[in-house]
Amino acid sequence: MDSMPDDILRNILARLPSNKPLSRCRCVSPHWNRVISDLCFTINSKSQRKFFVTSHKNSRPTQKIIGTFSGIVIYIRMDSNVKSNTKGRKLRTILYNPFTHAFKRLPDPINSNIDDDYDDSSFVYGIAYGKTVLDRDLKMVRLYRASNNSSKNYYLNTCDVFCFRTSSWSTSKVVTQYSKNDFDDNVGTFVNGYLYWIASYRMKIMALNVNEMVFSEIQLPNQGCFTETRLGTFHGNLCMITDTSNFVESGYDIWVMKGVENLWSKEISFPCYGTVNDDLYEFRVVNIMDDGRIMIVDSLNRVIVYDISKCSFELHNTSLSVTDFATVHGIEYVETLVAPSDLCRGY
Template sequence: MTRKNLPEDVIVEILLRLPVKPLLRFRCVSKHWRSLISDPHFAKSHFNRASGQTQRLLLHTPSGLGSLEVDAPFEDGSALRELVLPIKRQYRDVRIVGPCNGLVCVCLLHDPIEFYVWNPSTGDYRKLSDPGFSPNSDINAYMRGSGYDSSTDGYKLFVDPYTIPRPPIRVEAKVYSLKKNSWKSNPLIIGILVNGALHWIVDLDPGVFRIFAFDLAEEKFREVPPPMEENDDEGEDMIYFDTLSNLGGRLCVNVDRPDHIELWGMLEYGVKESWAPLFTVGYFTFLRTCDQLLTVGSPTPLCFSRGDQLVALGHGNGLRRSNSKNEIIEKTANGICPRGYEEAVFVEPLLSPNDYDFHGGQRFPVMKSD
């Protein structure tokens, strides 16, 4: 059967099942295929199908960038891909936050400060408008997170304008809307994106913890019920809520106990009774000594792999993969995950940062890295 006799919907269905890399090559087949694969609606449909597929870890080190397939053996060299930033800057001058739906926020720490949204899978990127930070805050600005607002089909970037000298209380942050191509001031937001909101832990008093959320659509704060109430001074061992994470679309929290960490997940968002323990990790599964526990804190869960295995960042000790019996299955080889890197989990998308915004009725020009 020739291509002319193949129905259009069948062609689309086949292409939607393919990974990003071959789709990028297939744009050269014909003008029709290029138009089809480059269409924002096709990209969104492709991402929605790919959301349950193979996850990758974005690795950022002072010496370079790469992505690692989560389910592949850590020692498999083919699972690690080298990435090249779209901007010709030294990596020590760069901060990376995200990804959110596969798009990464890049901050160039120089004067004046610059922000970009970048798709590491396709090379598409877009420079953001000037946030208007003062000269004293330019090189010390901190990106705090990015999120996708499904109600408006828009992305938002949150930046804390860290100034010198540092004020005693931080009360404001800059929020960038990719759809409006503009910045505005907002209360300081630092959090983990789950269910259209950014979440973070607030330590009110010793042993008293709360989880708060900032809704991206309504731009309002709310409290999320924790898995358990504060510590009982009369009996139970002291517990701490240490780290929030998004694992498989669920809000999760590390509950630190005297000799181990319990990873709890909210199975039904917003329902207190749905909190359940998902994993138990001994401190020394990821940390070698008591000194490390005191200085670097508990491990940071990144994602589940191969069904029921946990991949976590052991801080100074790199990545570890453990099973439900608290046994280390494997760890990163030397050089793949050195100390001091920033990590993020993503699925490779076709989405472009230029597809989510129209300015004066005209689509922003697509920029690609060399």
């Protein structure tokens, strides 16, 4: 069996219905274990997709989901700090496999002393990789304003980048005309080499070229609706969800940006009622999946997935004790046997 070529073995193992049989197959031989644990196999396999959902009970979140890669969830956690001359909070970057419950803490940034004075709301984050996921040039970006006696503005001026390939941080200066308060959400959406954030106050979308670390701006598709906006991807393209801009209907529009000219087109509209049992509740968009499903949470603290292609809602069971639906955050991940430490081993 060990003489079987990797491509043939991947094709056979990828047909298994779940990761439970795969976990047993890892014990067959070191060769099988290596193939099953490889990141390329995870990306191409038919493993089950699940949701990682978090919540907090006060205005200061204890963790912030940044993204996911090959089934590993990347999030920022607020830890207690024993230093008496700080605010008593320390930012930690955690890699977590929800399927195996294995985790790894990334090394602190070079200038991690600023984390003692800042909380996660002081930073703007993003996860980026190469032209495709298979390029695996995985990076985590965080932007912030470093204190400087010569600086008289509040613009973001510093960028820390963690390269997973080398398991190391680098820091560089950036030139922006944006403050942290310009960003509606401090976690960006990555598409084709750019990280995007909504800046409804400026009526723009801010785009960061990750390779060149240069900002540019894109017009919003709907200039008048900001009560419920969120960026995501739709079949590999940048998309944005906005509330319907008329007084007759009550619902949401999904806009998709296609082509090199950054032109927006309205893909679909859907109502904000009938989520479960045709009841009318307020809800908030949590996450937009690339295949057209939307994770939402309603005012009864129920996590619901809406499939825009089928116009159907599905209730997602969660054991979270939610006190405020505005504090719920979530992301979809693929079940995998990849260890979090494998992301930092020159993959």
